[in-house]
Amino acid sequence: MGELRKPFLLLALLAVALVVALELGSSLLTGGGDAGGALLAGARDLGVDVGEVGRISEPSGRGTGYLALVDVVALWSTGLFCLSLLLSERVQGRVQGVATLVFAVLLILASLVLLVTVFVELTVMVSLFLAVPFGTLAYLALWGFFPVGEASLLLGLVLALKLVWAGLLLLAQPRFLQNKGLVLLALTTLVCTVVLEFLHRLVPVILVSILDDVGALVFAVVALVWGLVLLVGSVPAIVKAVRATATAR
Template identity: 80%
Template structure:
């Protein structure tokens, strides 16, 4: 039970890397379809004459992409577990704290910036939607035709890979269940994925972009929290590494 099964750990690393890759590439994998016909129909119901309309495409949304802010923490954690297979514990102990500190600071900055950007975009969305009829029409042209089906398929694949990641980690080392931080991280990312799918199904199609951005906003906040957890958790490791280095570097007295 105590032996680490390396092949399963490497497969878990691959699974969570695929998760992050799919989420980061969600803007390319979803959206982009022609929504001009749907926009003309909506304009007709609003009693607005559009005239000649250029290409109107389906938005990709932010929700799935910003799930990566959370899942990159899972990737980082799994990567550290995997690193222990090739790097001696003595060296890893000295490097891990500093590396985690740098990673957490970068994640904190990125998550905070995306939090602000998403909040501003969400505010614009709601303001335009409520400013009928022309504001509503502008909202529809930009965000009104979210590709719910494509996003649902992608989220389903992401959720499957996350479950596979968790299962492979347990196969690699059942004692990972005793790691409360890892268990909480796994529950967080699974819950966020399910919540995003729920938000996509909660409202009529023309409002899904708003709930998707709302989910993205929540994910950015969650990522900020996890970044702070990593940052605080890295400090004891750094202090320990500094003390160990100072102790080993002292000249021995004859």
């Protein structure tokens, strides 16, 4: 199959690192636009007079940011591949198990906290939206005018980088296709990105924030599952490293 092509592997690491950086910075890259005029129009449609409305900002949403919970697993996995370029196989075997265990625990804890956060916010959203008319107006003021266009551009860039990441991994080593876990991870992150874009386009703009939070909820669950998979997978590596150390003594 050929040797590992190091430049392609390092470029793959850069690509997935950019993906995670864009997702974590999505709140700064999207939203923030003035939605005051849209709120007044919505209030008129409901037959409610809200008087003068100051600047109301579009929400940035949670969905794209929560994608980072999944993609940080891809970043971690690619980083471990790159670690083999610096460490011997023996040293890497001892370090990888413990490091993966710590990473998995942190990922599980972060996923649980963010899962509760988005669930509470989603509950508030739905409750306000259904409390016509004043609850609905409060919902519109906070979440009713999602920046679908900006989010779509960002998701398009993220999806392109993920495809580049997957392609570079194959160029680095075609045998990566035999790694079922890596293939499943790549499919998971690609599908999650497409699903979020689909959710953003599925309903009228005033409801997009709700489906965006639904997507974020799903991503937190997916990340939780991957965290458990990594946690379980790290145990044999740790046991093997302990046995190797004991034998060496």
